[in-house]
Amino acid sequence: ILNVEQSPQSLHVQEGDSTNFTCSFPSSNFYALHWYRWETAKSPEALFVMTLNGDEKKKGRISATLNTKEGYSYLYIKGSQPEDSATYLCAFITGTASKLTFGTGTRLQVTL
């Protein structure tokens, strides 16, 4: 059974704080790792797709790193804003099973 674990489950930060979350996945047979942002009453939207060990991706104040050998990815948000409040999901694909398996997400709340 493929297990994608995310931590923490929820996080509450003040505006301007920087924060990070973890996504852990089985390191064997890695193919790709996706990050999505899911705002309330909307659909998940892709942030990053990462495929190579050591990959680092950045979009504005959000960045992500990938370690396929040890099976983890970090998502960083610099200078959190209230509009960053959402659930952040990671999803994993192996080389033998093309389905996107999602973690349960990290729910971020940013307050003024």
Added chain:
Amino acid sequence: GAGVSQSPSNKVTEKGKDVELRCDPISGHTALYWYRQSLGQGLEFLIYFQGNSAPDKSGLPSDRFSAERTGGSVSTLTIQRTQQEDSAVYLCASSFSDYTEAFFGQGTRLTVV
């Protein structure tokens, strides 16, 4: 349309009735996924299509659930003899390939009364 389209957006049905949920993916996307989110839960994988074939049906909760995809495009998820525990938001997503981002539809909120 430019995005993934799902219909209906809301469906209320009586227990025991059959329902069909439709997903119209982005043109050219060969991969299509169905997920559901029950109240307070994360995204639960149901089924994955590559073209018209479904290499992974492992997430379908019971034999009351079935899905098909025709012409490598539109997919329908059918739930027979609906039960109250089937109440959830059903999300469809499509992608060009396994290593490109998936685009999600707005979902169908199914309520079984």
